[in-house]
Each structure stands twice: as C-alpha cells, then as structure tokens.
Amino acid sequence: MPDALTLTVSLRGTREVRDNCQLFRLAGLLDAFSEPTFRKVLEKYVEESPKNFVLDLSQIDFIDSSGLGALVQLVKKVQNSGGTLQIVTNPRVTQTVKLVRLEQFLSLQPSVDIALENLKKS
Numbered sequence: 001m002p003d004a005l006t007l008t009v010s011l012r013g014t015r016e017v018r019d020n021c022q023l024f025r026l027a028g029l030l031d032a033f034s035e036p037t038f039r040k041v042l043e044k045y046v047e048e049s050p051k052n053f054v055l056d057l058s059q060i061d062f063i064d065s066s067g068l069g070a071l072v073q074l075v076k077k078v079q080n081s082g083g084t085l086q087i088v089t090n091p092r093v094t095q096t097v098k099l100v101r102l103e104q105f106l107s108l109q110p111s112v113d114i115a116l117e118n119l120k121k122s
Contacts, residue, residue, distance in 0.1 A: 001016070002014035002015060002016040002023075002025065003015050003016065005024070005041055006041065007026075007034060007037050007038060007041060008028075008033065008034040008037050010028045010029040010031070010033060010034050011026060011027075011028040011029055011030060011034035011037070011038060012026070012027050012028050013025060013026040013027065015045065017050065018116070019116050019119070019120070020050045020052060020119065020120075021050050021052040021053060021054050021116065021119050022045055022048070022050060022052070022053050022054070023053075023054045023056065023112065023116075024042065024045075024053065024054070024055050024056065025056040025059070026038075026055070026056065026057055026059065026060060027059035027060065027061075028059075028060065028061060029060070029061055029062045029063075030057070030060055030062070030063045030064075030067035030070070031062060031063070031064045031066060031067055032064060032066040032067075034067075035066040035067055035069070035070045038067070038070055039070045039073065039074070042074055043074065043077060046074075046077045046078055046081050046083075047081065050083070051078070051081055051082050051083030051084075052078075052083045052084050052085070052086075052119050053074075053078050053083060053084070053085040053086070054085075054086050054087075054088065054112060054115045054116060054119070055071075055074075055085060055086070055087045055088065056088040056112050056115075057087060057088060057089050057090070057093050058088050058089065058090045058093075058111075058112075059090070060089075060090065060092070060093050061092070062092070063092075063093050063096050063097075064096075065100075068096065068097065068100060068102065071087065071102075071106055072102065072105070072106070075105065075106060075107075084107070084119065085106075085107065086107045086109050086115035086118055086119065087106050087107060087108055087109065087115075088108075088109050088110070088111060088112050088114075088115050089108050089109070089110075094108060
C-alpha cells in the first residue's frame with residue numbers, strides 16, 4: 001500500500017516500492033510554491049533503496065520553471081547515486097518540458113507500466 005507524502009496544500013503524492021523501484025505518484029501543482037518541499041521530500045529517498053525512481057506526474061495540473069529545475073536536479077542526484085529516473089507525464093507536462101527541450105534528459109514516458117518495463121531492461 002502506498003505511503004502518503006507530506007507535501008503542500010497544492011501538491012499531493014504517495015510513494016510505494018515496487019518492482020525494484022520507488023514509485024512516486026504526484027497530483028496538483030509543481031510550481032515555485034511547492035518546489036522546495038517537493039525537492040526536500042524526494043531527495044530524502046535518493047539515499048534509500050531501490051535506487052531506481054518512477055515519478056508519475058500524469059495527475060499534475062501545472063508545472064513551471066522551478067518545478068522543471070527540481071526535476072533536473074532530482075535526475076542528476078538519482079544518476080549520481082547509481083540509479084535511473086523515469087518520468088510519466090500527461091500532455092500538459094510534456095508540452096512544458098518540450099518547450100525547454102528536456103524531454104530526452106528527463107526520460108518522459110506515456111505510462112507507469114512502460115516506465116516499469118524500461119527499468120527491467122536497464
């Protein structure tokens with residue numbers, strides 16, 4: 001059963017360990033207001049096992065540049081600790097990420113199942 005994450009009023013989420021990865025499901029707004037809490041909470045888990053992350057942002061209604069910056073930092077931290085990070089998006093998040101040409105770097109995926117399959121291959 002997923003554990004609820006303590007984030008902000010505008011950003012909610014859960015964490016569960018599944019198939020050799022940590023699966024985070026987030027909903028709401030990933031913006032300048034919620035970004036510091038998002039970063040602090042997720043970076044805490046980078047040191048834990050398993051090292052692979054799947055970040056499900058398919059229920060995110062809005063992401064801004066500070067949210068994108070937090071994702072870039074999180075990818076770097078996960079990679080530095082020997083893991084990988086897959087990000088599941090929705091059209092709105094994908095559009096924002098493509099505006100800044102980060103879709104390759106952030107490993108955008110259309111669904112959690114595809115992201116989990118990719119982890120099995122790596």
